[in-house]
Amino acid sequence: MQWSLLVLIVMGQCSSIGGQLCDYHFIGDKKTWKEAQDYCRENHTDLATVSNQTDMKRLHDAATAKYPQYQGGAWIGLKKNTPNIVWRWSLPGVEFNESESEWSPGQPDTKGCVNSRLDNCVRMNGGTWDDFFSSTTYKFICYDGQCSSIGGQLCDYHFIRYEKTWKEAKDYCKKNHTDLATVSNQTDMKRLLDSTTEHYQDGAWIGLQRDWRWSQSGVEFNDKHNKTGKTFYISDDNNMKNWTEAQRYCRDNHTDLISGVKQLEDFKRQHQNYATCQKTSDTCPFWIGLFRDSDWSWSDGNNFSFRSWDNAEPKDKQDPKKLCAMTTSNGNWSSADCNETKPFFCYDDSVILIKKNMTWVDALYYCRDHYRDLVSITNQGEQLWVQERAKTASTPYVWLGLRYTCTLDFWFWVTDETVLYKNWGPDQSGDDCNMSGAMDREGMHQWVKKDDDENKFNFICSK
Structure with missing residues (x-):
């Protein structure tokens, strides 16, 4: 041929x-978690699996399209039944590799995650890692996924033809995307140009303003072509949070808690005073995006690390009947008795x-x-x-x-x-x-x- x-x-x-590889369906009939699972597997693919913040919004949209007054309280496909302890990174797509870990001597131990709420418990202390009580407040490190790679680009550029002032363009991007475009290297420059039409010759706004700052929060400008990208936000003494609060802050204001060995190595190169600090230094420790996911898994067997628990959740330790995950009125998740009847989300793969x-x-x-x-x-x-x-x-x-x-x-x-x-x-x-x-x-x-x-x-x- x-x-x-x-x-x-x-x-x-x-x-x-439609740019999505699964479709969510909100089912208003109230069923137990197991009945909901059976229904989804018979009529769709399975109970809903959630892989990122975009999926969270799509879940909400699927419910409000049918029930405009929807306020949460529906089963998803997460349940406590994984027999093994698993360490996961908060940022979706970054996979944990034990051979690359940087645990402190004697870590992880049984003093942190095992006897407290066992999910979100890893801090960087003097450049190495400790598991610790997730309810303790520390400083933390957020990662800004400008267009830096974890195996691909962490952001997509969108060329908008509407003519607006810089402020109007910024407001539009924040409402419909993430922010005005941030450019960290020559690769980003090429991707930015590729996103425009082939013969486009006019000027277009990007997210840089005088005194030369990027519109996107936490991203620093370097006029010498930032090779690795100043892609980290470090909280100060006035912004200390527990692990769950730190994760939510990073997801709301940046991309996620710092996740993966590559990001940690970049951070140490860019902030040597933080990476090499002694355990007694005021600058240590910091929460990072590594958490222990010892017994929650998705109904369909997917290995997605994304979690969006509400504060003080899950409560399976306080109430051993609360072994199934449901959505809440604020868009996060809580644990509930699997025998309670609730509406639920299915998905079609x-x-x-x-x-x-x-x-x-x-x-x-x-x-x-x-x-x-x-x-x-x-x-x-x-x-x-x-x-x-x-x-x-x-x-x-x-x-x-x-x-x-x-x-x-x-x-x-x-x-x-x-x-x-x-x-x-x-x-x-x-x-x-x-x-x-x-x-x-x-x-x-x-x-x-x-x-x-x-x-x-x-x-x-x-x-």
Whole structure:
């Protein structure tokens, strides 16, 4: 087959699923948690799994669309039943690796998380980690996900054609997105330009104002092209919080609590006085985004680390019957007796892993014959959702709907979306006519370029 003809075939069918890889459904009938789970599995995919703050908003929107007076109090798919202790990072998509941990000698011990509320309990103390009582108030470190990478970009740029003043543009972005664009390096510059139309020549506002500060809270300006990005906010003595309060503050005002070894290493390079402080120093310790998730898991088996417990929740230690999670009136979660009857949220999964070994072209036709298309990934949330499916593949990589055309010299998604969000792994050089994109089953689940004539992998379809 001529490659120009293949380009027409793979791009000639639009299968967008609205930019979301799952759909939430609010069910107003009151059921116990187990009855709700059975209902969702029979009529949808499962009880709702929540992977990030965007999903939290989508849950609320799904309920208010049916019941405008909805005030919370509905089951989600989180339940206390995981038999093993698991450490997780607060920021979705950052996975904990014990071999990279930096525990202090004798840590973690049984004095912190085990005998208190056992979830949110890790602080950085003198550059190493201790588990500790999550109710204690400390300073904390927030991370600003400008466009720095944890395996992909943590933000997406959106070019808005409406003409507004800088203040009007800032207000618009804060209402509809996160903020006016922040630029931390040359890669961000290119992504910013790529987000505009091809022939756009006029000026456009970004989030920089005199005396040269970024609009986004906590992001410092460096006129010498910040290589790693001043992407951290450090609370002061007047802003000390317990772990849960610190997490909520960071999510409301920045991106999240600092999460992952890479972010901690960047922090130590940028703030050596904090990273090397002694345990007696006034600058130590700080809460970081590592928490112990010893016995709560999602109904569908997903491994998402995102949690949004209300203050003093969960209460399973005080009341052993409160083993199931529900939404609350303020949008967070609380624990409740699983035998109580409540409305609930189901979800429909829009992607499926196919454990058949095929070339990329055969996988494309299989998805179109049996489902909708090979999956596209256009943002960080979709990356997190798809990589959960990739983890159970029987091949080291899984095909995505990502293809290179040498005729037109660019990469494209077969569903016709532009490749703006990118998650390429290191050393992915070379663009040949028979190159397609696949996701690594392990590690950071980054994308790789593979010759589809020589490789047969599992693949992920959109439904």
